[in-house]
Amino acid sequence: MENTPPRRVEHHQTDRGYVPVYATGVVEQPWASYSRTDHDVWDTLYKRQRELLPGRACREFLAGVERFGLGDGGIPKFADLNKVLGKTTGWELVAVEGLLPDEVFFDHLANRRFPVSWWIRKPEQLDYLSEPDLFHDLFGHVPLLLNPIFADYMQAYGRGGMKAFGIGPEALMNLTRLYWYTVEFGLINTDEGMRIYGAGIVSSKGESIYCLDSPAPNRIGFGLERVMNTRYRIDTYQQTYFVIDSFEQLFDATRPDFTPIYAQLKQQTAHAAADVLVSDRVFNRGTREGFATDADT
Ligand code: PHE
Structure with missing residues (x-):
């Protein structure tokens, strides 16, 4: 089978000037x-x-992991997972080569894709790699797309992304931080105790342990502007x-129009x-043990 590399957003000249395609x-x-080996990597990580x-x-x-049968053996077929998604929350997985330009990514989310x-990481990269692969994207992100509220949050995020993209780079950075601290690295307080929901954590063995057990990091109650x-x-x-x-708290907190918040944060x-x-x-004031001292993003 032939793989077509993703095309970047191109600007085409028209009678009315350049428009992004x-x-x-x-x-x-x-x-x-x-x-x-690819299938073995999946099975091992799973x-x-x-x-x-x-x-x-x-x-x-x-519950999402079980429902999808992600551990049935070998790399799942997106077409099979899409049957389950289609009849629950209406999301659809689409295969991509890697990170997409922001506006393309937002457009997919806004349309529940x-x-x-x-592609999946190599056996020597089980513990860390610097870009998202199949294991991170699928195991990390997809199970929660079966949760109706989280599914709606992701779509709302995509729509919000299109808007932030139109406002400017600072707005986009504020929104990206929200994604980072919720979708990728979020924790949730439950009756049974603190739990993980962030995809960047659940797809990492080391951070799945660290984020809950280590005294080093802060664990702080979510606040929209604080996070952004x-x-x-x-x-x-x-x-x-x-x-x-x-x-629900996350979805409700992010429902208001962010336009004035972006202006304020600027x-x-x-x-x-x-x-x-x-x-x-503060749930835990971190000891900061082992913290990198160079600047963060
Ligand atoms: N309410 C946000 C806005 O007006 C959109 C959004 C929703 C962003 C959910 C993130 C998550 O921009």
């Missing part, structure tokens, strides 16, 4: 081309996280995790990733 970056999942996550990941996430990198104004780490475990009380300097503020609801 949205390329979707979507390819077909080249399922037949996965090697035995087994490791499946054993680790009960009692750590929230039950909505674990979730882009998943089709906080820098983050892209190369180490997080220095702060923000804790939501429920997916006047302020961002908090460092490790900061604790007097206004914070």
Whole structure:
């Protein structure tokens, strides 16, 4: 099967000037081309996280993993998962080559399409890689797309992204921080205790343990503007995790129009990733042990 590389957004000259042409970056999942090693990598990572996550990941996430049968053996076929998604929350997985331009990514989410990198990491990259692969995208992100509220949150985020893109780079940065501290690295407070829902955590063995067990990072109650104004780490475990009380809380807090919030935040300097503020609801004030001292993103 032939793989077409994703096209970037191109600008085409028309009579009215240059207009961006949205390329979707979507390819077909080249399922037949996965090697035995690729399938083994999936099985190994799956087994490791499946054993680790009960009692750590929230039950909505674990329920999604079971419902999809992600551990049936070998790399799942997106077409099979789409049958389940289609009849529950109406989301659709689309295979992509890797990270997409912001506006293309937002457009997919706004239309309930979730882009998943089709390729999987090599056996020597089980613990870390710097860009999202199939295991992160699929195991990390897709189970919660079966949760109706989270599914709606992701779509609303995509729509919000289109808007922020039109407002400017600072707005986009504020919105990206929200994604980072919720969708990627979010914790949730439940009756049974603090649990993980962030995809960047559940797809990482080390951070699945660290985020809940280590005294080093801060664990702070979620606040919309607090999060949107906080820098983050892209190369180490997080220095702060923000804790939501429920997916409803997250969805409700992000419902208002962000336009005035973007304008306000533009006047302020961002908090460092490790900061604790007097206004914070602190679950754990981190010891900062082992923290990188160079600047965060
Ligand atoms: N309410 C946000 C806005 O007006 C959109 C949004 C919703 C963003 C949910 C993120 C998550 O921009």
